[in-house]
Amino acid sequence: MIGSTGKFKVKTILFNDGEFAIAQGHWEGQDNLSTACRWHEPEGIGYPQTFGKPQWMILPTSDVEIDASGKTSAPLIKLGFGKKRKPFYSLELIDEESGCSVHTMSSESPFSPIAVGDFFSAPQARFPGETPSKGGRLVKRIQHIINEVDGAIWHSTMVTLGSSAT
Known part of the structure; x- marks a missing residue:
């Protein structure tokens, strides 16, 4: 399941390889776009989930770069989780x-x-x-x-x- 959920309304699927997806959308009705990810299965709920309902995991905004230029030679999404920061x-x-x-x-x-x-x-x-x-x-x-x-x-x-x- 890679569609919208109760908390996250999908606007654009940025990446989907059939098992893992990254999307941009609106978290809990906010105006600004958030980037989220989830693991999914063609005939299952996937992860994360809450009480049997699919959910999206919001990625930190400061460490996600999205290249919307359409160039195929460079990665479309860069995730920078290397910074040490507070829990x-x-x-x-x-x-x-x-x-x-x-x-x-x-x-x-x-x-x-x-x-x-x-x-x-x-x-x-x-x-x-x-x-x-x-x-x-x-x-x-x-x-x-x-x-x-x-x-x-x-x-x-x-x-x-x-x-x-x-």
């Missing part, structure tokens, strides 16, 4: 009932520890048809993904939240 942390909150992402946060420093069984309160999260309670929602599942590419470390945490606290 990047992202946290995505997922509603257990709907399976939908309700809020995302990012930071250059780690978030406070979260454990299964904790109650997590995120007043800015968009829970379907619900005003967040003071006590928060029960943490049901935590998934950590850490990627390191030439010194660039990305920490991504997905937290599935159950029902509201009583």
Whole structure:
């Protein structure tokens, strides 16, 4: 699957070899173009995915060069992951009932520890048809993904939240 997803609307496929694709498009309705990649299979979901739904992985804007001149002698895309830089942390909150992402946060420093069984309160999260309670929602599942590419470390945490606290 190399089409648009709920968060990333594909404008142009820059590269597709049948297993890996790079595209430009709009991330969560933003006006500026983002570059993203994903591994895909002709009859499968591919990677990355969330709860069985295909996703795109956004590439850092400062280290992606795209040559749209049409010259075939030079590479069309240059990915520069060689720079050492601070780790990047992202946290995505997922509603257990709907399976939908309700809020995302990012930071250059780690978030406070979260454990299964904790109650997590995120007043800015968009829970379907619900005003967040003071006590928060029960943490049901935590998934950590850490990627390191030439010194660039990305920490991504997905937290599935159950029902509201009583």
